[in-house]
Amino acid sequence: xxxxxxxxxxxxxxxxxxxxxxxxxxxxxxxxxxxxxxxxxxxxxxxxxxxxxxxxxxxxxxxxxxxxxxxxxxxxxxxxxxxxxxxxxxxxxxxxxxxxxxxxxxxxxxxxxxxxxxxxxxxxxxxxxxxxxxxxxxxxxxxxxxxxxxxxxxxxxxxxxxxxxxxxxxxxxxxxxxxxxxxxxxxxxxxxxxxxxxxxxxxxxxxxxxxxxxxxxxxxxxxxxxxxxxxxxxxxxxxxxxxxxxxxxxxxxxxxxxxxxxxxxxxxxxxxxxxxxxxxxxxxxxxxxxxxxxxxxxxxxxxxxxxxxxxxxxxxxxxxxxxxxxxxxxxxxxxxxxxxxxxxxxxxxxxxx
Numbered sequence: 001x002x003x004x005x006x007x008x009x010x011x012x013x014x015x016x017x018x019x020x021x022x023x024x025x026x027x028x029x030x031x032x033x034x035x036x037x038x039x040x041x042x043x044x045x046x047x048x049x050x051x052x053x054x055x056x057x058x059x060x061x062x063x064x065x066x067x068x069x070x071x072x073x074x075x076x077x078x079x080x081x082x083x084x085x086x087x088x089x090x091x092x093x094x095x096x097x098x099x100x101x102x103x104x105x106x107x108x109x110x111x112x113x114x115x116x117x118x119x120x121x122x123x124x125x126x127x128x129x130x131x132x133x134x135x136x137x138x139x140x141x142x143x144x145x146x147x148x149x150x151x152x153x154x155x156x157x158x159x160x161x162x163x164x165x166x167x168x169x170x171x172x173x174x175x176x177x178x179x180x181x182x183x184x185x186x187x188x189x190x191x192x193x194x195x196x197x198x199x200x201x202x203x204x205x206x207x208x209x210x211x212x213x214x215x216x217x218x219x220x221x222x223x224x225x226x227x228x229x230x231x232x233x234x235x236x237x238x239x240x241x242x243x244x245x246x247x248x249x250x251x252x253x254x255x256x257x258x259x260x261x262x263x264x265x266x267x268x269x270x271x272x273x274x275x276x277x278x279x280x281x282x283x284x285x286x287x288x289x290x291x292x293x294x295x296x297x298x299x300x301x302x303x304x305x306x307x308x309x310x311x312x313x314x315x316x317x318x319x320x321x322x323x324x325x326x327x328x329x330x331x332x333x334x335x336x337x338x339x340x341x342x343x344x345x346x347x348x349x350x351x352x353x
Contacts, residue, residue, distance in 0.1 A: 046104075047095055047104040047105055047106040048103070048104070048105050048106070048323075049105075049106050049107070050105055050106065050107040050322075050323060050326055051107075052107075052108055052111045054326050054329070054330075055107055055108075055111050055112075055115060055322060055326065056111075056115070056147070057326070057329060058322050058323075058325035058326035058329055059115050059118070059119070059147065059322060059325075060150075060154075061325045061328070061329065062119070062321055062322065062325055064118075064119045064120075064122035064123045064126065064151065064155075065122075065123050065126055065127065065290055067119060067123075067317070067318055067321050068119055068120060068123035068248075068286065068287070068290065068318075069123070069287055069290045069291065070317060070321075071315055071317040071318055072248060072249060072285070072286060072287035072290075073287055083096055083097060083098050083099055083316040083317070083319070083320045084096070084097045084099070084316065085097075085314050085316050085319065087109060087314060088109070092108050092109045092110055093106055093107070093108065093109055094106070094107060094108075094109040094112050094314055094319070096316065096319045096320060096323060098320055098323065098324075105319075105323040107319075107323075109314070110143070112314055112319060113143075113311070113312065113314065114143040114144040114147065115144065115147065115318075115322065116310075116311070116313075116314070116315055116318050116319075117143075117144045117209075117229050117308065117311040118144040118147035118148050118151065119318060120229065120248055120286075120308045120310065120311060121144070121148050121151075121207060121209070121227055121229045121308065122147075122148065122151040122155065123286065123290060124225075124227045124246070124248075124286060124306045124308065125148075125151075125152065125155075125156070125205055125207065125225065125227055126155050126156070127286070127289050127290045127293075128225045128227075128246065128289060128304055128306060129156060129204070129205050129225060130204050130205070130223055130224075130225065130300060131300075132158050133156055133158055133159055133204040133205050134158055134159065134160050134161065134204060135159075135160070135161045135162075135163070135202055135203045135204055135205075136152055136156075136159060136161070136162045136163075136203055136204065136205040136206070136207065137162070137163045137164075137165075137193070137199040137200045137201075137203035137205070137206045137207070138162060138163070138164045138165075138199070138206075138207045138209065139165055139166070139196055139199055139200075139206070139207070139208045139209065139210060139212045140166055140207075140208060140209035140210020140211070140212065140230065141164060141165075141166035141168070141171045141172045141174070141175040141176075141209075141210065142166070142168075142171060142209065142210045143209075144209060144229070145164075145166075145175060145207075145209045145210070146175060146178065146179060148207055148209060148229075149162065149164075149175075149179055149183065149190070150179070150182075150183075152188070152205075152207075153182075153183050153186045153188045154186075156205075159188055160187060160188060160189065161188065161189045161191065162183065162188055162189070162190050162191070163191050163193040163198065163199045163201075163203065164176060164190060164191070164192060164193060164199070165192075165193040165194070165195060165196055165198070165199040165212070166210055166212075167210070167211060167212065167213075172192060173192075176190060176192055195213070196212045196213050196215060196219070197216075197219050200215075200219040200220055200221075200224075201219065201221075202221055203220070203221060203224060204221060204223070204224055204225070205224065205225050205227070206220060206224055206225070206226040206227065207227050207229065208226065208227065208228045208229060208230050208234075209229050209230065210230060211230065211232070214235055215234060215235055215238055216235075216237070217237055217238055217240075217241030220241075220303065222301045222303070223299075223300050223301045223302060223303060224303050224304075225303070225304045225306065226238070226242070226303070226304070226305050226306065227306040227308065228305065228306065228307050228308060229308045229311055231308075231311050231312050234305075238305065239305065241303060241305075242303050242304060242305035243298065243302035243303050243304065244297075244298055244302060244303070244304045244305070245304075245305050245307065246285070246286055246289055246304060246305070246306045246307070247285070247286065247306070247307045247308075247309055248286040248287075248306075248307075248308050248309055248310050249286075249309055249310045286306070
């Protein structure tokens with residue numbers, strides 16, 4: 001197995017200027033989200049701060065297929081009061097008010113987006129991965145590649161090999177050294193691919209989580225499933241090559257701008273032409289694909305392109321399930337209050353003075 005160079009040696013040769021590998025702070029607000037945030041409290045007390053480590057551990061307890069299916073189906077009529085999100089525009093924080101419990105949580109906004117993207121990607125690959133998938137290619141070693149790689153190993157028992165590539169060799173090496181041993185213990189070999197073509201060659205499942213060189217359809221295997229979680233359009237020929245196009249949420253379809261994607265207009269036209277021409281219709285709803293576990297809507301040699309449109313939006317249903325899972329892991333009956341921010345004083349403390 002090809003091993004990347006030690007990231008410490010690579011980093012020493014690169015510019016040490018400031019760089020952020022996280023998600024952009026200007027990401028879109030999602031379903032049930034409001035912009036603006038203060039340091040106030042919920043109805044029943046202060047917000048409980050969920051650390052990145054707690055959120056990542058809770059994410060492993062979730063069933064991505066079930067959570068994504070529930071999220072895409074929308075809240076049931078006459079159900080419990082919905083959760084409400086408040087996105088803090090001035091700092092990396094999102095607050096969730098859980099209507100049924102009356103509790104409020106706060107967590108890193110970039111972590112929330114990263115885990116939601118990983119949840120969407122995991123659901124897509126579990127629902128669409130060809131039977132007996134053995135080889136996967138991952139392009140992009142930044143967020144949320146680590147969570148997706150772990151989910152690949154956990155949920156695809158036939159997987160034996162993953163090829164990884166990123167434009168940044170330091171980032172690729174860091175992720176390789178972080179996960180290679182854990183994946184190997186689960187019977188999955190992780191190799192360091194020199195370019196995108198080598199990553200895609202022979203892969204049954206392809207995950208795109210970061211920017212890459214121009215992709216070519218002839219690099220993908222027959223019947224391959226390509227999941228695009230980059231938040232950016234792919235080359236035109238990639239949409240033409242796919243026998244089926246699947247998207248998570250058509251509510252993000254529309255004119256370019258405001259977080260909507262240009263490709264979706266082309267895809268809608270292509271879908272209409274296919275339906276009019278009598279060809280097999282493009283399945284456009286990830287929720288429906290998850291519900292139809294038989295996979296009868298496509299043949300084994302037909303390729304699928306999955307476009308995840310909601311990766312830049314916060315989702316209240318997903319974050320509610322995540323926070324509740326964190327509480328169950330902690331064994332607490334209710335989330336403990338978050339400690340006050342430095343310099344903040346409660347009203348009760350003021351009365352004691």
